Amino acid sequence: MKQFPQFLTKPILFFAVIATVSCGASIANADSKDYDLPEHITEVYNGKEGEFRIDADVEVISSDVYTGTVIFSDISLEKGKLLYGDIEKWEITDEIKDAEALKYDNENIYLYKLNDTHQFYFDTPNNVPADYDIGIAAANNLATEAVNLLELNAEIQGPVAEYDDPKGIYSYVLRGKIQDIPTVYMSEVPSIGSLEITGQNYSYLQYGNNLHIENQEKAELLDFEEILDKVQLYAEAGYIKIPDHMSITNISLGYYIELTSEHPRFFPVWNFQVPSLIDGSRFMWGQNADDLFYINAVTGVLVKVIA
Numbered sequence: 129m130k131q132f133p134q135f136l137t138k139p140i141l142f143f144a145v146i147a148t149v150s151c152g153a154s155i156a157n158a159d160s161k162d163y164d165l166p167e168h169i170t171e172v173y174n175g176k177e178g179e180f181r182i183d184a185d186v187e188v189i190s191s192d193v194y195t196g197t198v199i200f201s202d203i204s205l206e207k208g209k210l211l212y213g214d215i216e217k218w219e220i221t222d223e224i225k226d227a228e229a230l231k232y233d234n235e236n237i238y239l240y241k242l243n244d245t246h247q248f249y250f251d252t253p254n255n256v257p258a259d260y261d262i263g264i265a266a267a268n269n270l271a272t273e274a275v276n277l278l279e280l281n282a283e284i285q286g287p288v289a290e291y292d293d294p295k296g297i298y299s300y301v302l303r304g305k306i307q308d309i310p311t312v313y314m315s316e317v318p319s320i321g322s323l324e325i326t327g328q329n330y331s332y333l334q335y336g337n338n339l340h341i342e343n344q345e346k347a348e349l350l351d352f353e354e355i356l357d358k359v360q361l362y363a364e365a366g367y368i369k370i371p372d373h374m375s376i377t378n379i380s381l382g383y384y385i386e387l388t389s390e391h392p393r394f395f396p397v398w399n400f401q402v403p404s405l406i407d408g409s410r411f412m413w414g415q416n417a418d419d420l421f422y423i424n425a426v427t428g429v430l431v432k433v434i435a
Contacts, residue, residue: 196344
């Protein structure tokens with residue numbers, strides 16, 4: 129019996145959402161007053177374990193920021209059938225453990241959803257010759273068609289693995305989003321997905337956590353200077369630190385989502401990033417910066433330290 133890793137064997141704990149649109153912008157706060165932001169911040173604090181340096185652009189998602197709740201939705205296997213060949217040739221199979229699974233025409237092509245999760249997979253190993261190159265433009269069109277066909281709330285990033293993939297294979301990151309706000313990978317939660325195109329066909333697709341806003345209300349943000357004061361306090365106390373010889377190079381406003389006893393709630397956070405410490409991170413996650421910590425943009429509380 130074919131077995132695949134089950135990424136979501138435990139409840140989702142949390143993940144963050146972030147997108148960047150403009151610099152030095154104004155945000156419409158809940159009190160209807162404009163919230164002006166600097167384009168760039170340069171600061172040096174005396175951290176508990178050495179200098180804490182910030183030399184960062186400040187980027188925001190939009191002029192409107194909200195808090196609220198979200199819901200997760202599944203991706204239909206019926207829609208997934210359209211990704212490959214004749215939809216009548218898909219048959220139920222028990223070859224994949226703990227999953228609702230289909231197999232295509234007795235070939236090694238699978239479409240499946242792990243039980244009790246929102247994870248969705250489409251896997252077609254070695255189904256097309258790898259040396260047939262349709263070009264980036266055509267591959268991009270296929271990637272867009274897949275996202276639209278499955279009705280994924282996802283942004284397509286890529287191709288992202290040019291240095292690693294053989295010619296004719298195009299790999300993409302699918303970054304989940306709420307409305308137009310893309311998500312970032314965080315902790316052990318696979319809040320993003322991946323898509324691979326080989327030749328003229330889809331050869332692999334994995335996606336989970338399709339998100340939809342349930343309700344929302346305008347957020348009232350702390351003044352940005354107060355946020356920086358909090359950063360200084362956290363650095364001096366040793367709660368946050370920066371890898372040696374590095375600086376924070378990007379500060380972005382985004383959304384943080386966490387589970388509650390009811391529906392997951394989202395709220396705005398300031399995301400502080402350093403240049404990536406992981407070789408190939410652009411291939412893995414479609415970004416070249418690492419999240420260091422998040423600060424609640426409404427309360428100033430340190431929400432999560434990543435590194």
